[in-house]
Amino acid sequence: MQIKVADKMQRGVYSARPEMSLRELIAELVRREIRGCPVEDGQGRLVGVVSLSDAAVALGFPPEGNPDPTVGDVMAREVIGLEQTAPLQAAIDLFLKHRVHRLIITYQGRVVGILTPFDLIPTEEKKTVWL
Numbered sequence: 001m002q003i004k005v006a007d008k009m010q011r012g013v014y015s016a017r018p019e020m021s022l023r024e025l026i027a028e029l030v031r032r033e034i035r036g037c038p039v040e041d042g043q044g045r046l047v048g049v050v051s052l053s054d055a056a057v058a059l060g061f062p063p064e065g066n067p068d069p070t071v072g073d074v075m076a077r078e079v080i081g082l083e084q085t086a087p088l089q090a091a092i093d094l095f096l097k098h099r100v101h102r103l104i105i106t107y108q109g110r111v112v113g114i115l116t117p118f119d120l121i122p123t124e125e126k127k128t129v130w131l
Contacts, residue, residue, distance in 0.1 A: 001127050005091050006084035008120060009105045009113030012119040015040040018047060020070030022031050033100075038104045039075045046111055048061050048075030050105060084112055091115055 004076045029035065029052045035072060036042050036051035050071050058074040080094055081104035089102055095117055105113035 003088040004084065005082050005086045005088055005103075005105055005114070005115060008088060008091075009084065009112050009115045010019050010119060013038065013111055013114045015111060016075075017042070018051055018070060018073045018075065020071045022059050022069060022071065025050065026052065026059075038079070038114070040111060041073055044110060045111070046079060046081075046104060046106065048072070048077050049102070050075040051101075068112050074129065081105055082115075083107060088120075092120070121128050 039048040053076045103115045
């Protein structure tokens, strides 16, 4: 049996909104203990991805002429992801090819999960990684 992306992804993913302030985003990511998330518009369409480091850099060095940038101003509009039915090997290939830390997982165009390289570590091994 081939392992699918859905078998390893994290479900119940938090999504930011493009109009959110970066301070609001940072507070939410820190509260949830995550480092990045998809960005969805008001209709639930995936429009980007943003990381904690994207937000922190933009707050420290705001884009010229924009002293109070929003998530929409700093998010990456090119989202690298897969359908949940894709083989796990396809996700591994994307991690290596694009050198990204998260893949947005969709089903019929809607966000259903997120996959990070950490999710690929066997459960028992994860315990020793954080000790």
